[in-house]
Structure formats: C-alpha cells, structure tokens
Amino acid sequence: MFPWNNNQFPFDQSGFMKHLNKMNPKDVESYIQNVMKNVFSGDFTQGFPFQGNMTGNETSGFPFQGDVSKSETQMKPQPEIFETNDFVYVKLPLSSKDNKNLKLQHTNHQLILINYPKENEQSKYMLPSPVKRKGTRARFLDDYLEIQFIRLDESNISEIDISY
Structure with a gap:
C-alpha cells in the first residue's frame, strides 16, 4: 500500500530508541539553547519571559518579581x-x-x-x-x-x- 519501506516510517524506530536511551538531558537542553540563540540571535530570553537558561548555571527568575538584583x-x-x-x-x-x-x-x-x-x-x-x-x-x-x-x-x- 505504501511506496516506502515500513522500517523507516516515520524513521527507523529501533535505531531511534537506541539513540534516545543514550541521550543526556543536559546535552538536549544545551542543543536547544544553541538553536534558540542562532534563530533569535543574542539573548532570546527577553522575547520570551518564561524562558531562560534551564541548564542550572543561572536562575531564570520569575518575570513579575519587580526590580530584584x-x-x-x-x-x-x-x-x-x-x-x-x-x-x-x-x-x-x-x-x-x-x-x-x-x-x-x-x-x-x-x-x-x-x-x-x-x-x-x-x-x-x-x-x-x-x-x-x-x-x-x-x-x-x-x-x-x-x-x-x-x-x-x-x-x-x-x-x-x-x-x-
């Protein structure tokens, strides 16, 4: 019925699961942060008030706390x-x-x-x-x-x- 190989639809599931089990959450988060910086250039956190550095290096802060250092x-x-x-x-x-x-x-x-x-x-x-x-x-x-x-x-x- 489908003209493509079912093993690769939507992707090779056995290989994907092996790769998924090896992933480190901090690596995924740093990858997402790099992509966001490349797409939005510079400090993208200003445009998204609930976003921030989720890697634990600095606090993301809550956007409505007022003027707090x-x-x-x-x-x-x-x-x-x-x-x-x-x-x-x-x-x-x-x-x-x-x-x-x-x-x-x-x-x-x-x-x-x-x-x-x-x-x-x-x-x-x-x-x-x-x-x-x-x-x-x-x-x-x-x-x-x-x-x-x-x-x-x-x-x-x-x-x-x-x-x-």
Missing part, C-alpha cells in the same frame, strides 16, 4: 507555579518547622508571602490566571508548601457604548 534572586527560593483547568498551584520549598511565622495573602492575580524567605521580608508572585477570593487551601508536603487556588472563570462581558 540577580544576587537577591539567586538567594530567594523560586516557587513552581502552574495551572490546570480548574486550579492554580504554587509549590514553595519550605519545611513545616522552618517558618512558623509565614503568612499568606492573595489578590485575584498575585500571591503575597509575608516573612518569606526570612523574617520581616515580603515576596510577591504573579499568578498565571485570575483566582477566586475564597476556597484557597495550603498544606505542607515533603518539605514543600503547596497552595491550591480555584481559578476564576472570567466570562463577564461588558458592553461599551460608542458616542458619535
């Missing part, structure tokens, strides 16, 4: 922030005994941590989508603080009158 960013633990269809999750590296005075506050778009990472300090992180004011949960799991927000469906449509 690199030395402060490297010292401040960076949370994992991700969303699903119904929730927004924030995962902070923190054990339950390390910070008893931690206070959590949030707006629809921002998480505010008081006394984090040190006493009398405040950290703010933008959330990827709006969240509801109520229904937020926080719990400690394996030296991490996990915060679960309920996403806010913004289906409110406003009509604007045009004056002539």
